[in-house]
Amino acid sequence: MTKLTAESRRHLRTQAIKSFLRRFLGHNGAWLGLLALAFFLVLAAMPGALVGPLQTAITATGDFLIPPSTQHLLGTDEIGRDVLNLIVHGARTSLTIALVSTVISLIVGITVGMTSGYYGGRIDAWLMRTTDFFFVIPSFVLALVITPVVLEVIGRGGDILGFRPSLFVIILVIGSTSWAFVARIVRSQTLSLRERQFVERARVVGTNDLNIMVHHLLPLLVPQVAANGALVVANAIYTETALSFLGLGDPLQPSWGTLLSLAERAGAASSGAWWYFGAPGLCVLIVSLGFVLVGNALDDTFNPRRRAIP
Amino acid sequence: MPDAPDILRLENLQVHFPGRGGVLDHILGRPSAAVRAVDGVDLAVRRGEIVAIVGESGSGKSTLGRVITKLIQPTGGRLLFDGDDVTSMKGFSALRPYRHRVQMIFQDAYQALNPRHTVFDIVAEPLRSLRLVTDHTQLTQRVRQSHAAAGLNPPEEFFARFPHELSGGQRQRVVIAGALAVAPDLIVADEPVSMLDVSIRAQILQVLMDLRQQRNMALLFITHDLPVAWLIADRIAVMYLGRVVETGTADDITFRPRHPYTVALRNATPHVRGHSDREKLPALKGEIPSAARIPNGCRFHPRCPLAFARCREDAPPTIEVGPEHTTACWLMK
Numbered sequence: 001m002t003k004l005t006a007e008s009r010r011h012l013r014t015q016a017i018k019s020f021l022r023r024f025l026g027h028n029g030a031w032l033g034l035l036a037l038a039f040f041l042v043l044a045a046m047p048g049a050l051v052g053p054l055q056t057a058i059t060a061t062g063d064f065l066i067p068p069s070t071q072h073l074l075g076t077d078e079i080g081r082d083v084l085n086l087i088v089h090g091a092r093t094s095l096t097i098a099l100v101s102t103v104i105s106l107i108v109g110i111t112v113g114m115t116s117g118y119y120g121g122r123i124d125a126w127l128m129r130t131t132d133f134f135f136v137i138p139s140f141v142l143a144l145v146i147t148p149v150v151l152e153v154i155g156r157g158g159d160i161l162g163f164r165p166s167l168f169v170i171i172l173v174i175g176s177t178s179w180a181f182v183a184r185i186v187r188s189q190t191l192s193l194r195e196r197q198f199v200e201r202a203r204v205v206g207t208n209d210l211n212i213m214v215h216h217l218l219p220l221l222v223p224q225v226a227a228n229g230a231l232v233v234a235n236a237i238y239t240e241t242a243l244s245f246l247g248l249g250d251p252l253q254p255s256w257g258t259l260l261s262l263a264e265r266a267g268a269a270s271s272g273a274w275w276y277f278g279a280p281g282l283c284v285l286i287v288s289l290g291f292v293l294v295g296n297a298l299d300d301t302f303n304p305r306r307r308a309i310p
Numbered sequence: 311m312p313d314a315p316d317i318l319r320l321e322n323l324q325v326h327f328p329g330r331g332g333v334l335d336h337i338l339g340r341p342s343a344a345v346r347a348v349d350g351v352d353l354a355v356r357r358g359e360i361v362a363i364v365g366e367s368g369s370g371k372s373t374l375g376r377v378i379t380k381l382i383q384p385t386g387g388r389l390l391f392d393g394d395d396v397t398s399m400k401g402f403s404a405l406r407p408y409r410h411r412v413q414m415i416f417q418d419a420y421q422a423l424n425p426r427h428t429v430f431d432i433v434a435e436p437l438r439s440l441r442l443v444t445d446h447t448q449l450t451q452r453v454r455q456s457h458a459a460a461g462l463n464p465p466e467e468f469f470a471r472f473p474h475e476l477s478g479g480q481r482q483r484v485v486i487a488g489a490l491a492v493a494p495d496l497i498v499a500d501e502p503v504s505m506l507d508v509s510i511r512a513q514i515l516q517v518l519m520d521l522r523q524q525r526n527m528a529l530l531f532i533t534h535d536l537p538v539a540w541l542i543a544d545r546i547a548v549m550y551l552g553r554v555v556e557t558g559t560a561d562d563i564t565f566r567p568r569h570p571y572t573v574a575l576r577n578a579t580p581h582v583r584g585h586s587d588r589e590k591l592p593a594l595k596g597e598i599p600s601a602a603r604i605p606n607g608c609r610f611h612p613r614c615p616l617a618f619a620r621c622r623e624d625a626p627p628t629i630e631v632g633p634e635h636t637t638a639c640w641l642m643k
């Protein structure tokens with residue numbers, strides 16, 4: 001490729017990105033969502049620098065269950081830890097779990113959905129049967145089944161790929177229950193794409209199935225996957241909260257769900273300690289809403305016609 | 311040319327699709343008739359020859375093109391390429407040498423190009439997929455040559471463009487450049503100019519004719535337009551409902567057609583005047599039937615103005631009516 005064309009190619013790409021951003025940021029929801037997400041990503045990126053190390057029963061800095069004050073902006077918990085400190089550290093755990101499990105579910109979902117839609121026939125039937133199984137399986141039941149296995153294999157104290165066992169279980173559970181959603185979307189999209197004539201041309205010019213899927217179909221699936229991927233993250237945050245609330249979380253690496261669970265056990269709601277459960281609850285709400293807003297804006301940007309009629 | 315060896319030979323080639331049947335058939339449990347899209351085609355294309363396939367929409371032309379380019383498998387008959395039986399050849403690696411030698415051009419170039427790929431990548435795709443080049447310099451060189459041969463000049467102007475930034479004619483040239491890149495022996499072109507403006511058509515046809523001249527490449531040119539077929543082809547095969555009903559030189563088919571269907575096609579074209587004694591035939595009755603319900607006897611008889619008893623009973627054999635001129639009609643017996 002000559003220098004000239006490489007340059008004009010880059011120029012075209014910049015143009016395309018610019019026009020995409022212009023349309024994407026034209027949505028108020030996109031701004032709101034991005035702001036919220038950026039805020040929490042900063043928290044998650046450097047919790048230590050913002051609020052110091054995670055407080056424990058020994059390093060707790062306050063009295064028990066005191067309401068928000070200038071010293072403890074979000075009050076303290078039942079053993080005197082600063083809730084703000086817990087929340088900021090919880091952001092890291094919650095977002096990590098959500099994003100890692102989303103990546104898993106996207107990889108599995110895209111692979112299964114594309115294979116299923118592209119090959120059709122018997123492969124499709126079997127893969128979709130499997131997908132349906134994972135689609136309806138309740139995440140909590142799956143967690144109950146997987147937890148003892150994982151703990152048996154790696155032991156309670158060990159870690160696996162850098163995650164503590166209980167967090168690993170949560171990631172595994174969310175990953176395996178949410179890919180089915182992605183697989184179904186990708187499959188239906190692939191079904192229509194594979195009928196396009198450029199796929200036929202690709203076959204005539206000798207491109208193999210794998211390359212057709214990777215180079216021809218995948219780029220056209222990106223918009224749909226991106227828009228729904230944001231919804232998958234929102235769902236992952238929610239599932240993580242629910243699982244942790246039910247006691248699957250790791251008290252040494254508390255997520256927002258774990259905090260809610262602790263608050264519930266400490267009787268925060270009945271004793272009027274609204275800051276204790278309100279703070280993590282609000283965080284979950286804002287972050288999932290943020291992802292939903294970004295997802296919807298992406299969807300609108302990629303498929304402007306779909307929502308034209310209110 | 312008439313003594314050149316065959317590059318492609320079809321012997322009683324068939325493509326039957328399993329019939330889906332209507333809702334009623336389904337409820338009554340009736341077996342639904344297969345769609346006999348290609349139903350016993352005999353045809354030969356010589357090296358460097360341009361053969362046009364002419365016929366109404368629904369006569370199985372595209373299916374014939376798709377089976378020759380191995381996008382679908384034949385359900386019967388034989389497909390010979392350069393003397394080798396390739397009928398049942400399938401699978402990506404088995405087909406690689408075939409893809410190297412047989413390429414295709416499509417009716418709607420816009421649909422045939424991936425909207426996310428640049429022109430360079432589109433034209434380079436066959437070379438990369440079939441691993442015909444070893445390095446990038448060689449790749450660029452071949453891509454540039456193909457651009458030039460397809461009339462995309464200067465080539466570099468087009469490398470970074472996307473299909474939607476091109477005109478219809480340029481897009482079809484991109485498809486042609488891609489097909490040329492591998493230097494095939496045969497190109498199947500399925501109605502390559504029917505979606506183009508009349509002013510562009512002649513240019514694209516010229517590109518194809520030049521290619522044959524320069525590279526001795528055979529072309530199977532599918533069209534529903536008899537004058538276009540006459541313009542580009544050495545020989546024409548007229549197809550009706552899955553079968554070839556008449557073959558001959560472009561001049562014979564256009565000006566001295568023998569089969570009533572060919573005559574009707576010719577008479578439907580205002581500017582072609584011939585010397586056929588059947589000039590005064592009435593126009594065709596009705597429409598082409600579905601390939602799922604092919605009439606018994608001669609498949610053309612329900613619409614034929616000259617049909618007689620025998621036509622309803624037996625299918626006519628293919629009869630030689632002159633040098634390089636065959637037709638399947640009982641009137642010739």
Ligand SMILES: Nc1ncnc2c1ncn2[C@@H]1O[C@H](COP(=O)(O)OP(=O)(O)O)[C@@H](O)[C@H]1O
Nearest residue numbers: 327345347366367368369370371372373374601
């Ligand atoms: N994949 C398919 N499945 C079932 N029937 C088909 C398929 N492709 C083509 N046909 C049928 O085969 C017949 C011939 O179609 P086609 O080859 O497209 O004709 P033409 O290109 O001459 O218009 C039509 O009746 C069409 O409905």
Ligand SMILES: [Mg+2]
Nearest residue numbers: 368371372373
């Ligand atoms: Mg057609």
